[in-house]
Amino acid sequence: GAVVSQHPSWVICKSGTSVKIECRSLDFQATTMFWYRQFPKQSLMLMATSNEGSKATYEQGVEKDKFLINHASLTLSTLTVTSAHPEDSSFYICSARDHQKGEQFFGPGTRLTVL
């Protein structure tokens, strides 16, 4: 299947700092990427839809000024968690859609721990 990479795979930061997570589609172009968050033993929750060349669409309850999304190219989307707090500690997973096939693949995830 198609490959989606994510970097970093894990990060530990101090409260108040900002963290940037990168998501890349390696062997297909993704005009649309998605950012999910998953807390332990819970389902994936969609945070936002990232569209290449335009503003992201955020789900209800997700602060767009706190979770900045940039989809600058057909293979790269970034999520920046600004002024991170301990309650932002979670597993962040990106996903990219292969528009030719309709299939959607996930990156390996980024585990964020905010101290």
Add this chain to the structure above:
Amino acid sequence: GQNIDQPTEMTATEGAIVQINCTYQTSGFNGLFWYQQHAGEAPTFLSYNVLDGLEEKGRFSSFLSRSKGYSYLLLKELQMKDSASYLCAVRVSGDDKIIFGKGTRLHILP
């Protein structure tokens, strides 16, 4: 609203067959996905059904009935490594979003 239902947990024996059901009620429909997720890892793509019927991929098969809002994932010749959560997800037409069910934790016994 959107609703995707699947059993919370299931148990099966190594070498056997198990069927995980999923029912959905969504504002639109543009495909149904099944993913496998091991603890602490991201989901892995298993199948994508858009049209009614059965799609077979090795030991895994997925079935869809759009009129009934129903799908199942069939796992044959179960192996211990199949112990994982299986997520049913629906792409809601119009906005391209994929909505996930809460997942079914499958336990494989030797």
